[in-house]
Amino acid sequence: MKRLWISLALLGLLSALSAVHIHALGRVTDALSQQLSQAQEQVRSQQWDQAQATTQSAYDRWEDCALYLHATLPHEDIDSIHSGYLEALSYLSAQEDPSECCAVLARIINEMHLLLDEELPTLHNIF
Amino acid sequence: MIEHLFPRGDFLFVVLIRTVLLYLMIIVGLRLLGKRQLGELEPTELTLTLIIADLASVPMQDNGIPLLCGVIPILTLLCCATILSVCSARFIRFRTLLCGRPSIVIRQGKVVEEELRKNRLTVDELLEELRIQGYTDPAAIQFAVLETNGQLSVLPQPWAKPATAGQLSLTAPPAGLPVLVISDGRLLHHNLHSLGFEGRWLQKQLDKLGLSSPSQVFLLTADQEGNTYCVPKEVRR
Structure with missing residues (x-):
């Protein structure tokens, strides 16, 4: 027994x-998504420096959780988001193409939502 | 910290560490499952063993899959298997549901067709199993039972059973359980003492065989009665 x-x-x-x-x-994903949404707004209003600082802060926070995320989630998904952050930061430092930059930020937000979605014990995931 | 120890280039080193960890996990898992041989496993146990091996191999081969994706399902399966085994030990109906019932496929020398059909066993397979067990004639079998683990137990007719010493009114000398005392030149002190013998007794036995030390012996077993079986080491040229 x-x-x-x-x-x-x-x-x-x-x-x-x-x-x-x-x-x-x-x-983690909610907080980062909020930060990235804020960065998107800042890019749309041409506040490049603030947007870069916000995205950098989100990236640093993401990197702080790297070990936990790699231990629990598929590495391919984590690496894709990591690359997205680097891509977004390079657009932000160039301060040239707001639409492309917003698209990259939106892609990161979406990938983070998918990351969480895959973990939820929903019927959609189970079957 | 860990990232500094194993930078991204050390792919093979990561594979090695993950393989060792998962292998240890499998050993613990299979140890928890018990000592039964593969052929003696119930269908559910066999399936579990195969699934555990498969689950461990996926994160072993693919570094992109977290180790936890192998560890968690293995742990979950082991827990489920333990729960099922405890329940089947306690509740007979549950055991029957999980493992099925043994089937009598030969009764008083007659093959029971219905049971063969139920178990999807052909006559050829039945006769093959009987031959493996040393019986060529189904008429010489009182009962043949197909056990839940797939093995066939055979009980021969009384007239086909080998006679025992008791039936022949003979007295057989008591036989002890032989224990390994020397293995490939190494003396197993614990086993020798468990038999109640000392080094002096062993030396006497070796002297009788013309050997001077345990290092000259490949295999030596002994029982409580003091009977020994010895294989000296082959002399290499």
């Missing part, structure tokens, strides 16, 4: 950790 309780406890622990992971990932 001890083995039964240990297994049930372990399953419960795994479920709880998965729920915590979804919650933590949701917080």
Whole structure:
């Protein structure tokens, strides 16, 4: 019977950790998406320096979570978002093409939403 | 910190570490499943073993998949398997549902066609199994039972059973359990002491065989009665 309780406890622990992971990932992606949306607005109003600072801050925050994200999510998705950040930062430092820059920022936001979407225990994901 | 230890170029090193970790995980998993041989596994256990091996191999080969994607399903499966095994040990109906029931495929020398059909076993396969077990004639079998793990247990007719010492009113000398005492020249002190013998007894046995030390012995077993079986090492030219 001890083995039964240990297994049930372990399953419960795994479920709880998965729920915590979804919650933590949701917080990270929501915060970063907000920052990137703000950067998009700043680009549209030609506030290039502020937009660069906002995006850089979002990128730094993303990098702070790199180990956690690599340990829990497919590396391909993480690397794609990483490249997106670098691409956006290069557009922002050039301060030339606001529409392209906004498109790259929108792509990062979308990829982060997909990252969270894939983790949710929805019927769509299960089946 | 970890990124500094293993920069991105160390792809092979990462594969090596991941392989070792997953291999350890499989060993722990299979150890938890028990000591049964592959042929003795229930269908559910066999499936579980195959799935665990497959789950571990995916993140082992692909560095782009997080290690946790292999570890979590393996842990989950082991937990589920443990829950099922405890439940099947406690509840007979659940065990029947999970593992099925043994089927009697030969009863009093007659092949039971219905059971063969139910178990999708052909007559050729049945006869092959019987031959493997040393029986060529189904009439000589009282019962043949197809166990839930797929093995066939055969109980011969009373007249076809080999006679035992008891039936022949003979007294057989007591036989002890042989224990390995020397393996490839190495003396296993623990095994020797568990038999209740000392080094002096062993030396006497070696002297009788014309050997001077355990290093000259390839294999030596002994039982509680003091009976020994010895294979000296081959002399290399």
